Amino acid sequence: MVYNELTERGNENFPVGFYHLDESHPKYIMQHHWHKELEIIRVIKGKLTVYLNNVEIEMTKNDIVFVNPEIVHGAIPDKCVYECMVFDPEKILVCTDDGKNIASGLVNHTLFIYHRIKSDNIALYTTVCKLFNSFSVSDPGYQLSAISSLYELFAVICREKLFTDNTSYSNFLKDKNLIKLKKAIEYMRENYKSQISLDELSKAVDVSPKYFCVIFKGMTGMTAFEYLNAYRIEKASKALISTDMGITEIAFSSGFNDLSYFIKTFKKYKNTTPKLFRNSH
Incomplete structure (x- = not known):
């Protein structure tokens, strides 16, 4: 997507x-x-x-x-x-x-x-x-x-x-850095369920890893992996509300390979645990 x-x-x-x-x-x-x-x-x-x-x-x-x-x-x-x-x-x-x-x-x-x-x-x-x-x-x-x-x-x-x-x-919409940012966002949203490395992201937009980090942070105010984790939490939140999948299954299907890290990251963005978030809906 x-x-x-x-x-x-x-x-x-x-x-x-x-x-x-x-x-x-x-x-x-x-x-x-x-x-x-x-x-x-x-x-x-x-x-x-x-x-x-x-x-x-x-x-x-x-x-x-x-x-x-x-x-x-x-x-x-x-x-x-x-x-x-x-x-x-x-x-x-x-x-x-x-x-x-x-x-x-x-x-x-x-x-x-x-x-x-x-x-x-x-x-x-x-x-x-x-x-x-x-x-x-x-x-x-x-x-x-x-x-x-x-x-x-x-x-x-x-x-x-x-x-x-x-x-x-x-003319700004044709800016090379803006086009690269859009490609990076598309790549992460298409592949968020998989493990993604900085090298993968930089290759996807055809720049060095260092320059990729500068572009992404400069245009979004966050690192690429902060963005990726926030997007994964958004997907997990939807699944908690709309499915009866277990929390561990949701964590792994959202791109996390460690349950404790998923819960920690979820609390960072939602100020609550996945279980309490589901119960509140």
Whole structure:
């Protein structure tokens, strides 16, 4: 499974994915990935360190970040509750020429929405909050409210020129180090069940082990093996919730070859044991 993430969002009639994440969520730590859709992240409480390609952003309560299509992104929460909304602009902005032009620019990488929106931008902040709140409540008609808010959101973005249409964004997506990072992430996600060495990873992206470590840490804020272990724990968390497999079996099927190390690593990322995590769900 490669991370170019290919998850379907919502359904055909309402193609929007909404995710509320706290410590109990298997994907609480957002592993680095990318996708063709636009994503909006909002922090409810605590601190969230977000990585967007090689940019690190510290988010706190009420902060909002836009993740443009194809950007490699991940996030490390600290006593945090946060929400994400993911959607394909070309499936949403279909009713007006303005909307179609924005959607085309986003998916073709000729238009780039500025990443960070502070709460002092009242118009945008209010619209984003209204959009997220429509999902939080899920009252009858919430889908209509959400679509209305999405159109209002892009009207504000256009009106206040919260985007750039230069070519630097498109060129950055062709950056050699970014391409190598994506290859490394794909390799780890395809082979996480096996034992992976630094030599394997560096050969997979055709660089020296030393340079590979510099690229990966510089663009993600973590080492490759920290990333790999966190991804394995994410997979183990899903299995604990959705299967009746034994904990030892889950550990080995997630790429760990030592049960005690699996439990230690699980506690590091989840602040609880695998058994207690399963029982809490």
